Amino acid sequence: MKKAxxxxxxxxxxxxxxxxxxxxxxTVVTLDLAPxxxxxxxxxxxxxxxxxxxxxxxxxxxxxxxxxxxxxxxxWEITDAEWQKTFSVNANxxxxxxxxxxxxxxxxxxxxxxxMASIAGKEGNPNxxxxxxxxxxxxxxxxxxxxxxxxTGILVNAIAPAVIETPMNASxxxxxxxxxxxxxxxxxxxxxxxVAALVSWLASEECSFSTGAVYDISxxxxxx
Ligand SMILES: NC(=O)c1ccc[n+]([C@@H]2O[C@H](COP(=O)([O-])OP(=O)(O)OC[C@H]3O[C@@H](n4cnc5c(N)ncnc54)[C@H](O)[C@@H]3O)[C@@H](O)[C@H]2O)c1
Numbered sequence: 001m002k003k004a005x006x007x008x009x010x011x012x013x014x015x016x017x018x019x020x021x022x023x024x025x026x027t028v029v030t031l032d033l034a035p036x037x038x039x040x041x042x043x044x045x046x047x048x049x050x051x052x053x054x055x056x057x058x059x060x061x062x063x064x065x066x067x068x069x070x071x072x073x074x075x076w077e078i079t080d081a082e083w084q085k086t087f088s089v090n091a092n093x094x095x096x097x098x099x100x101x102x103x104x105x106x107x108x109x110x111x112x113x114x115x116m117a118s119i120a121g122k123e124g125n126p127n128x129x130x131x132x133x134x135x136x137x138x139x140x141x142x143x144x145x146x147x148x149x150x151x152t153g154i155l156v157n158a159i160a161p162a163v164i165e166t167p168m169n170a171s172x173x174x175x176x177x178x179x180x181x182x183x184x185x186x187x188x189x190x191x192x193x194x195v196a197a198l199v200s201w202l203a204s205e206e207c208s209f210s211t212g213a214v215y216d217i218s219x220x221x222x223x224x
Contacts, residue, residue, distance in 0.1 A: 005061070006018050007032065044088035070128070070134070087130070089134075117160045121160060142213075155207060162184050184218065
């Protein structure tokens, strides 16, 4: 039976991925700051991540979904702390988890890593420069790591969702939401189960000739 770690598994896209993977008989362990997680871990804290992964043991699948929006303001108003926090969670968190699980996957000769990037990392959203830059970092990490592991049986891919209806967007202003929806040719928000379907394929045996790729799930918004 396969074993997976899902970070951010207590909410939104991570939660939808947890359900989908469990429905397939996969043992899923969640790492999250939110109550109810199997391991209460701040993904930006590498020591806590290493400790949790050592306790969990080798896994076949890693889904990096933990993330934060960060400051919603023009770049010149962002504080050092806001910028660093956004990168610590969104970019360093992915690095910490990948580094911790890869030795176990290499021993097995098989692994699937799926990183939640964002359309913001490809296009940049105004007033979300820290978020957009941190998601561009996730895309760059995924491309490098995919190549590093290409001959090991471990595939590393990212997804770039446009706006999806999850708690992350609950605090967005109506103006921001309608701006984001106006960019989507399908004219609607995405749903978490639609994202989980793509992630579950990327985490499966059936995904076998893709690595270092960024999969669009944006209702037609992405132009590349
Ligand atoms: N919802 C969207 O529109 C959208 C679009 C593109 C990309 N994404 C990305 O998808 C991922 C999931 O987003 P979501 O909509 O499910 O968000 P969400 O806010 O619903 O869930 C995020 C989860 O991550 C956890 N988390 C936050 N900081 C953490 C930390 N430091 N350590 C451990 N856990 C932490 C939260 O507790 C929460 O359970 C994020 O990386 C997000 O950037 C979301």
